Amino acid sequence: MDGFRREIVGSWAQDKHKRLRHYIDISSAARRKFEGNSSYIELYCGPGRSRIKDQPTLIEGSAVAAGLEGLRRAPFGHLHIGDLDSINTDACRARLAQQQITNVSTYAGRAEETVATIVRGLSKSALHLAFLDPYSIEALPFTVIRRLATVPRMDVLIHVSLMDLQRNVKQLMRSGALSHFAPGWEAHIDTRLRNDQLVLAVFSHWRMLLRELGLKVSDNVERVTGRKNQPLYWLVLAGFHPLANQFWDEVSNTEPQARLPLG
Numbered sequence: 001m002d003g004f005r006r007e008i009v010g011s012w013a014q015d016k017h018k019r020l021r022h023y024i025d026i027s028s029a030a031r032r033k034f035e036g037n038s039s040y041i042e043l044y045c046g047p048g049r050s051r052i053k054d055q056p057t058l059i060e061g062s063a064v065a066a067g068l069e070g071l072r073r074a075p076f077g078h079l080h081i082g083d084l085d086s087i088n089t090d091a092c093r094a095r096l097a098q099q100q101i102t103n104v105s106t107y108a109g110r111a112e113e114t115v116a117t118i119v120r121g122l123s124k125s126a127l128h129l130a131f132l133d134p135y136s137i138e139a140l141p142f143t144v145i146r147r148l149a150t151v152p153r154m155d156v157l158i159h160v161s162l163m164d165l166q167r168n169v170k171q172l173m174r175s176g177a178l179s180h181f182a183p184g185w186e187a188h189i190d191t192r193l194r195n196d197q198l199v200l201a202v203f204s205h206w207r208m209l210l211r212e213l214g215l216k217v218s219d220n221v222e223r224v225t226g227r228k229n230q231p232l233y234w235l236v237l238a239g240f241h242p243l244a245n246q247f248w249d250e251v252s253n254t255e256p257q258a259r260l261p262l263g
């Protein structure tokens with residue numbers, strides 16, 4: 001116990017971190033070429049440590065896992081970590097410091113605001129990896145990604161909450177919240193589709209928006225399911241780095257049932 005807040009997470013969080021660490025590992029040779037001119041960015045970092053639900057097991061949060069993975073072979077020149085809640089950013093910074101990772105800046109606030117501050121301070125010649133891991137669709141406005149994509153050499157690994165989309169897609173459409181996540185959906189999606197078709201149509205439109213920003217979006221979308229095989233989230237890699245998608249293909253679980261019927 002270090003006195004800081006911990007999150008309670010499903011066991012699948014370990015899976016998410018495994019993929020993040022693997023991506024950081026296989027992109028380390030590319031990062032090394034930048035000789036420390038690189039950054040890791042998280043806008044929804046959480047407190048940096050979690051306990052698995054119904055288990056005593058503690059795991060590092062994604063920012064700490066990423067920082068440690070970087071240290072192993074090619075450390076990030078700087079880490080930028082943000083969260084809505086300053087208790088989380090303070091806790092995450094402290095947990096990084098416990099691991100001797102101190103090249104860290106923290107930002108408390110909504111991602112759409114912190115992203116602007118972070119991007120203003122980024123080196124245009126550096127290699128960047130951003131990990132976006134919100135709980136909900138509403139917390140991931142497209143403006144966040146658009147802002148990140150203005151930076152050359154930015155790879156973005158995005159957690160899209162499939163569970164939220166499946167449960168709430170119609171409500172998100174009615175309330176207008178979907179327009180923040182996937183602007184312009186109204187012109188592309190027939191609202192009379194079945195719920196599961198709506199979800200895929202929204203996802204497909206969102207991926208097209210990423211491509212319109214000039215990002216290469218991996219076709220290899222990870223669809224992660226829970227213990228009862230319930231759909232949880234998609235992990236999507238979008239980037240400028242020519243090797244980003246190749247790396248992601250290596251990380252991805254390409255078992256047939258994990259692949260999506262993407263349009």
Ligand SMILES: C[S@@+](CC[C@H](N)C(=O)[O-])C[C@H]1O[C@@H](n2cnc3c(N)ncnc32)[C@H](O)[C@@H]1O
Binds near residue numbers: 060063
């Ligand atoms: C899934 S948790 C992050 C977990 C973390 N990435 C990990 O794996 O250890 C999502 C975090 O997003 C934060 N959050 C929610 N809405 C936000 C927003 N609009 N902007 C920034 N952070 C937000 C929450 O406080 C929460 O800590």
